[in-house]
Amino acid sequence: MxxxxxxxxxxxxxxxxxxxxxxxxxxxxxxxxxxxxxxxxxxxxxxxxxxxxxxxxxxxxxxxxxxxxxxxxxxxxxxxxxxxxxxxxxxxxxxxxxxxxxxxxxxxxxxxxxxxxxxxxxxxxxxxxxxxxxxxxxxxxxxxxxxxxxxxxxxxxxxxxxxxxxxxxEKTTLLKPAHDAPAPAWREHLWDRLASDARRSEHWAIPLVDRLRDDPLIGALFPVFSHSVLHLRTGHRFGSEARLVATVRPTGGGQYAALAPAEGEVFGAWGEFIPWPRYPDVEAAVDALRSGLASRETRDPVVHQWSLQDAEGDTVACLVATAIDPSGLLGTMAVEKPHPLAEAVSAARAAPQSRPWFVDEPETWNEVDPGVLAPLTARSETGCELGPLVLRVHDDQVWWTAR
Incomplete structure (x- = not known):
């Protein structure tokens, strides 16, 4: 048209x-x-x-x-x-x-x-x-x-x-599609918008976007930039599914870090806690993503589970990340042994306050008593320590980050 x-x-x-x-x-x-x-x-x-x-x-x-x-x-x-x-x-x-x-x-x-x-x-x-x-x-x-x-x-x-x-x-795909537009319309819009954003502000991605879009496997995904990281999803955010399946970010000198995790693994832009595989150029990064998406395997483990441990090293609670926000990790928490943490979480859920960072839809979150958390240490599966913890809850969801 x-x-x-x-x-x-x-x-x-x-x-x-x-x-x-x-x-x-x-x-x-x-x-x-x-x-x-x-x-x-x-x-x-x-x-x-x-x-x-x-x-x-x-x-x-x-x-x-x-x-x-x-x-x-x-x-x-x-x-x-x-x-x-x-x-x-x-x-x-x-x-x-x-x-x-x-x-x-x-x-x-x-x-x-x-x-x-x-x-x-x-x-x-x-x-x-x-x-x-x-x-x-x-x-x-x-x-x-x-x-x-x-x-x-x-x-x-x-x-x-x-x-x-x-x-x-001659091209109108940069106009945002209707909320209920079919997937191909949304996909074309997002790829075109991504290319436009790359030309204007994400210059590192200019050689990457067209290469990814032309790939038969990767091009079928729904892309978006977030904090200078390219995310590839199985659906746009208005669809019934919007699962993140691949991520690419620049590392300097023309190199790229790329991840395509295995099923059920969670990852995002928190590179300090995630072992990002690095590749020397666009072609190597695209090949790695294609291989990872096709096999659903990763070259390195992806951090997605944390334990809250007491001074004796015993696990008090298990934190499982289901999403990664620029400010911290979102997920679920299960208290695995009798501990004041359980009561502190219940008390926080009973008195919701404002969520600690901007989101499109307002939600209510409340901080768990930091005094209960102070003696506990958050450790990842690979032994990484998160440091002094801030824990907020909303219904059955938990948000946590380091102070």
């Missing part, structure tokens, strides 16, 4: 009223009909327009009929601001401070981007495989084009847009 972003024709400029109410200048309608006679879009394209009068009239002239209106395709909202002599300069300021209201009545540019991108996503999702023409505005289309390209807004292109003008987008 191809997305055609059409900027409206020349309006009648009236400084006394908001630009959102300006109408198309009849003296320049021939410029729109000229474009209509030489359309870059196919005859069966699907049409939608901004609600603003100049855009609706442009769409009518181009399509030869009334075009459905989508309210959220309207331009960056500058209602009630009055005439702005240095318009281009203030718009550039809005782009430079996207979360700010740079003038009274001006919508933060981030809000414009969110609503326009979401409107386009819904249109694309509702018309799979169809070419689509959207008629609207220069600032809105600059923001949408940046989202579709995985790039920063091109302000030079914005300032040089004509009236009318067309931005043609």
């Amino acid at each position: 191809v997305l055609y972003l059409v900027r409206h024709g020349r309006p009648i400029i009236d400084p006394a009223v908001p630009a959102s109410t300006w109408v198309l200048d009849p003296a320049h309608e021939h410029e729109v009909t000229y474009l209509a006679g030489r359309p870059p879009w196919p005859a069966d394209a699907v049409w939608f327009t901004s609600p603003e009068p100049k855009a609706r009239r442009t769409a009518q002239l181009l399509a030869g009929r009334e075009v459905p209106v989508v309210e959220d395709l309207r331009e960056h909202d500058r209602t009630g601001n009055g005439w702005v002599p240095d318009f281009a300069g203030i718009v550039r300021e809005a782009f430079a401070s996207p979360y700010a209201e740079v003038r009274p009545g001006w919508e933060p540019i981030s809000r414009t981007r969110s609503r326009v991108v979401e409107a386009a996503r819904q249109i694309v999702a509702a018309h799979p495989g169809r070419d689509i023409v959207l008629v609207g505005h220069g600032t809105a289309w600059t923001l949408l084009a940046a989202e579709l390209a995985g790039a920063e807004p091109d302000l030079e292109r914005w300032q040089n847009l004509a009236m009318p003008d067309v931005i043609t987008i």
